Amino acid sequence: MTTRVITLKELAASLDLSITTVSRALAGHEQIALKTRERVAQAARQAGYVPNTAARTLVSGRSGFVGLVLPIRGPNLVDSFLGEFVTGLGEGLVSHGADLILATAAFGHSELSVLRHVVESGRADGVVVTRIAEVDERLAYLRERGFPFVAHGRLLDSDFGYNWLDTDGAHAFGEAFDMLYELGHRHFGLVTISEPMTFRHLRQDGLAAAIARRGDPSVRLDVVTAPRFDHEARIQAVNRMLQRPDRPTAIVALFDELALTVMEEAVRAGLSVPRDLSVIGFDNIAASAYAPPGLTTFDASIRQCAREIADMLLTIIAERPAAPLTRLIRPTLVPRASHGPAPQTRS
Amino acid sequence: MTTRVITLKELAASLDLSITTVSRALAGHEQIALKTRERVAQAARQAGYVPNTAARTLVSGRSGFVGLVLPIRGPNLVDSFLGEFVTGLGEGLVSHGADLILATAAFGHSELSVLRHVVESGRADGVVVTRIAEVDERLAYLRERGFPFVAHGRLLDSDFGYNWLDTDGAHAFGEAFDMLYELGHRHFGLVTISEPMTFRHLRQDGLAAAIARRGDPSVRLDVVTAPRFDHEARIQAVNRMLQRPDRPTAIVALFDELALTVMEEAVRAGLSVPRDLSVIGFDNIAASAYAPPGLTTFDASIRQCAREIADMLLTIIAERPAAPLTRLIRPTLVPRASHGPAPQTRS
DNA sequence: ATAGAAATTTAAAACGTTTGCAATTTTGCG
DNA sequence: CGCAAAATTGCAAACGTTTTAAATTTCTAT
Numbered sequence: 091m092t093t094r095v096i097t098l099k100e101l102a103a104s105l106d107l108s109i110t111t112v113s114r115a116l117a118g119h120e121q122i123a124l125k126t127r128e129r130v131a132q133a134a135r136q137a138g139y140v141p142n143t144a145a146r147t148l149v150s151g152r153s154g155f156v157g158l159v160l161p162i163r164g165p166n167l168v169d170s171f172l173g174e175f176v177t178g179l180g181e182g183l184v185s186h187g188a189d190l191i192l193a194t195a196a197f198g199h200s201e202l203s204v205l206r207h208v209v210e211s212g213r214a215d216g217v218v219v220t221r222i223a224e225v226d227e228r229l230a231y232l233r234e235r236g237f238p239f240v241a242h243g244r245l246l247d248s249d250f251g252y253n254w255l256d257t258d259g260a261h262a263f264g265e266a267f268d269m270l271y272e273l274g275h276r277h278f279g280l281v282t283i284s285e286p287m288t289f290r291h292l293r294q295d296g297l298a299a300a301i302a303r304r305g306d307p308s309v310r311l312d313v314v315t316a317p318r319f320d321h322e323a324r325i326q327a328v329n330r331m332l333q334r335p336d337r338p339t340a341i342v343a344l345f346d347e348l349a350l351t352v353m354e355e356a357v358r359a360g361l362s363v364p365r366d367l368s369v370i371g372f373d374n375i376a377a378s379a380y381a382p383p384g385l386t387t388f389d390a391s392i393r394q395c396a397r398e399i400a401d402m403l404l405t406i407i408a409e410r411p412a413a414p415l416t417r418l419i420r421p422t423l424v425p426r427a428s429h430g431p432a433p434q435t436r437s
Numbered sequence: 438m439t440t441r442v443i444t445l446k447e448l449a450a451s452l453d454l455s456i457t458t459v460s461r462a463l464a465g466h467e468q469i470a471l472k473t474r475e476r477v478a479q480a481a482r483q484a485g486y487v488p489n490t491a492a493r494t495l496v497s498g499r500s501g502f503v504g505l506v507l508p509i510r511g512p513n514l515v516d517s518f519l520g521e522f523v524t525g526l527g528e529g530l531v532s533h534g535a536d537l538i539l540a541t542a543a544f545g546h547s548e549l550s551v552l553r554h555v556v557e558s559g560r561a562d563g564v565v566v567t568r569i570a571e572v573d574e575r576l577a578y579l580r581e582r583g584f585p586f587v588a589h590g591r592l593l594d595s596d597f598g599y600n601w602l603d604t605d606g607a608h609a610f611g612e613a614f615d616m617l618y619e620l621g622h623r624h625f626g627l628v629t630i631s632e633p634m635t636f637r638h639l640r641q642d643g644l645a646a647a648i649a650r651r652g653d654p655s656v657r658l659d660v661v662t663a664p665r666f667d668h669e670a671r672i673q674a675v676n677r678m679l680q681r682p683d684r685p686t687a688i689v690a691l692f693d694e695l696a697l698t699v700m701e702e703a704v705r706a707g708l709s710v711p712r713d714l715s716v717i718g719f720d721n722i723a724a725s726a727y728a729p730p731g732l733t734t735f736d737a738s739i740r741q742c743a744r745e746i747a748d749m750l751l752t753i754i755a756e757r758p759a760a761p762l763t764r765l766i767r768p769t770l771v772p773r774a775s776h777g778p779a780p781q782t783r784s
Numbered sequence: 785a786t787a788g789a790a791a792t793t794t795a796a797a798a799c800g801t802t803t804g805c806a807a808t809t810t811t812g813c814g
Numbered sequence: 815c816g817c818a819a820a821a822t823t824g825c826a827a828a829c830g831t832t833t834t835a836a837a838t839t840t841c842t843a844t
Contacts, residue, residue, distance in 0.1 A: 095557055095559065097799095097800060097801090098800065098801065099800075099801095107823080107824090108823065108824045108825080109800090109801080109802095109824085109825095110802085110803080110823075110824055110825075110826095111822085111823055111824070113801070113802060113803085114802090114803090114823090117802085121821075121822070121823090122822070122823080123821075123822060123823090126822080126823085138553070138557065139557075140553070140554055140557035140558045141558065141800080141801070142495070142558060142559050142799085142800050142801065143491075143494075143500075143558045143559055143560045144490075144491045144492075144494035144495040144500065144559055144799080144800075144801090145491075145495050145799070145800035145801035145802085145829090146800080146801055146802075147490075147491035147801090147829090148489070148491040148492050148495055148799090148800080148801075148802095148828090148829045148830065148831085149800085149801050149802045149803085149828070149829050150801080150802065150803095150829085151829080153490075153491065155538070160523075160524070160527060162524065162527065162528055162531075168520050168521050168524045168740065169520060169524070170520070170723070171520070172519070172520035172523060172524065173515050173516060173517070173518070173519035173520035173521075173523070174515050174520075176507075176519060176520070176523060176539065177507065177509065177515045177516070177519065180507055180509065180539060180540075180541030181509055181541060181543075183541065184509075184541040184542075184543045185543065189538060189539065189540045189541070189560075190538065190539040190540075190541070191502070191536060191537065191538050191539070192523060192527060192536065192537040192538070192539055193527075193536045193537075194527030194528060194530065194531040194536070194537070195531075196528075196531045196532065206485070206487070207487055210442055210485065210486075210487035211487045211488065211489060211490045212442065212489050212490055212491055212830095213490045213536075350727065375723070376517070376722070376723055376724045377723045377724045377726070377727040379724070380697065380724040380727045380728035380729075381727035381728075382727075382729050393515065444829095444830060444831090445830065445831065446830075446831095454793080454794090455793065455794045455795075456794090456795095456830090456831080456832095457793075457794055457795075457796095457832085457833080458792085458793055458794070460831070460832065460833090461793090461832090461833090464832085468791080468792070468793090469792070469793080470791075470792060470793090473792080473793090488830080488831070489829085489830050489831065491829080491830075491831090492799090492829070492830030492831035492832085493830080493831055493832075494799090494831090495798090495799045495800065495801085495829090495830080495831070495832095496798070496799050496830085496831050496832045496833080497799085497831080497832065497833095498799080559800095785844100786843100786844085787842100787843095787844090788841105788842090788843095788844105789840105789841085789842080789843100790839100790840080790841070790842090791838105791839080791840065791841080792837105792838080792839070792840080793836105793837080793838070793839080794835105794836085794837070794838080795834105795835095795836080795837085796833100796834090796835095796836100797832105797833090797834085797835105798831100798832085798833085798834100799830105799831090799832090800829105801828100801829090802827105802828085802829090803826100803827090803828090804825105804826095804827090804828105805824100805825090805826095805827105806823105806824085806825075806826100807822105807823080807824070807825085808821100808822080808823070808824085809820100809821080809822070809823080810819105810820080810821065810822080811818105811819085811820070811821080812817100812818090812819080812820085813816100813817095813818095813819100814815100814816095814817095
């Protein structure tokens with residue numbers, strides 16, 4: 091039953107060749123006679139020979155893996171685009187023969203220590219770092235360690251260069267503002283989060299910049315902040331904005347989950363979206379298409395981004411370019427039915 | 438900048454001990470003097486020593502990895518619970534110090550060949566196999582190869598034992614029938630898929646069994662089949678069932694995506710859910726909570742299942758139990774608003 | 785002090801591959 | 815036919831760890 095794995099030594103013996111020759115033949119070295127190369131390839135194929143990864147990694151110093159550390163949050167919290175992200179990474183890697191290793195940081199354990207372990211143990215040739223925090227010790231470590239990585243997201247300001255790919259949230263939020271302004275809205279709300287992630291600043295700044303560009307003093311922006319993973323607190327924060335008499339006519343949420351909460355609470359408060367209130371989100375998660383009346387949002391095409399991140403990382407691993415690689419992806423507006431003209435009368 | 442990795446040899450030299458002693462000390466062998474063990478542990482910690490995975494794997498024959506092969510389908514198709522599944526696996530593995538490797542089968546490439554590669558290259562100590570097909574070459578290979586694995590899902594009949602964990606779809610579909618029957622429904626519809634996956638049979642059989650158990654000759658079941666990944670064809674299939682004069686009053690869909698299509702098409706056809714038509718799904722994907730009026734479905738708790746799969750696999754790897762491990766998880770009904778009493782009048 | 789036992793440490797082989805260098809075989813040409 | 819050059823193949827070291835078996839040191843009891 092339990093078939094054993096065939097090794098290079100056995101393959102070589104069966105061909106009456108040295109290990110060296112077989113190794114080189116399989117690697118396609120020109121110095122091995124063509125006839126021999128073919129003979130070896132044929133034998134390897136029919137013996138089902140696959141080189142041992144550990145041995146190869148040990149001697150070559152390259153594992154052929156790219157690492158991703160994923161943090162475990164509470165029992166009901168799953169990164170809503172992890173599936174897409176991982177699929178995209180896999181897609182990008184497979185064309186270069188690389189694979190993904192997923193290391194998990196158990197609840198309450200530092201993501202950095204897991205990252206460190208992945209790096210120092212030689213499991214991966216490079217890593218992808220997501221959800222960039224305002225002060226991110228992971229980037230500092232990788233930088234100092236000189237280890238290949240690509241960040242999905244950016245730092246706000248950094249005194250060092252690093253490789254990143256980010257979705258242009260600033261542009262999207264500006265676009266959202268412009269669209270709503272054209273529809274007559276003057277009083278805006280922003281629902282943001284209290285966690286120190288850089289994307290909240292980038293998006294909010296994009297919104298503020300668009301407002302400033304417009305230069306209309308009658309434009310007003312209210313901001314409310316909610317903790318990211320606490321559903322109750324999120325609802326409360328949203329209601330703080332909805333309940334007051336002079337509520338905004340248009341609310342932009344930092345991401346779709348927040349926008350969906352806004353829509354739910356608006357309905358509960360007897361408001362009609364988009365008649366009384368326009369709502370715009372960001373991310374285009376699956377539920378946004380289904381939640382009535384259909385959330386207008388921006389598609390960040392996570393899968394595509396992940397594929398590019400994989401490409402970037404493999405380039406960095408192979409070529410160690412001197413200048414950092416960076417890429418800013420413009421998300422596309424997905425207009426659905428949650429936005430419309432500003433209501434004429436005010437209660 | 439680029440700090441080098443510290444090796445056991447260097448650590449040993451710095452402690453003026455042999456490699457052997459340091460290795461054993463770190464492994465906590467009793468035979469090494471306690472004082473030495475502490476001294477070594479201390480030095481290792483502060484030097485940030487992490488053993489090289491490749492070297493360790495090579496000599497021990499254990500990689501500490503569990504493999505999962507994920508297939509890439511079309512550009513817009515992402516396994517809707519991949520994120521949850523991967524999170525659960527990671528959660529289950531991390532407590533035992535194992536990690537996950539994700540190998541991607543490029544579009545059009547055989548999943549089996551990737552699996553084979555993972556196994557033969559020694560990258561993983563065991564693998565998880567999902568989406569079991571009616572005739573599944575992957576299980577046959579792993580079985581014949583004597584390689585540790587756990588299947589998420591079951592074969593319909595097999596002449597060999599293997600380790601599996603499955604969601605009890607048969608039970609759920611029976612439960613759905615009973616509930617709908619009690620609500621007065623007598624004419625049922627089932628929307629299923631044309632792909633040869635075993636779960637379609639298990640669920641359909643569960644439904645049929647519940648009908649048979651009831652023994653009411655007035656109960657009628659219509660079945661319609663759609664290709665799994667073709668949205669247009671799916672819509673057509675659903676309409677084939679909805680458009681006819683004597684359409685069912687209750688439709689059970691093989692999984693939520695299909696149920697959501699049923700609800701959308703029902704609304705488009707001017708039907709009200711659940712007044713004119715009850716709809717029940719399976720899987721409890723995120724969108725189901727948002728799609729009006731809220732889809733009644735079954736929660737398979739993928740994340741929890743994945744965690745158990747990880748546990749099972751690690752047990753199998755460590756203990757090689759003689760008898761196969763199997764586990765049938767009963768999904769829980771998530772009653773929302775898409776089901777109700779059978780309509781009184783028939784057009 | 786000392787034999788013997790117990791405790792502690794170490795040398796060396798092994799895991800399966802890649803690769804620098806050397807050895808061997810084949811080829812080309814006078 | 816012989817010899818150098820070219821083509822092809824092979825030896826052996828190396829990668830960083832674990833582990834078997836053996837060596838060394840320390841302790842105990844006489």
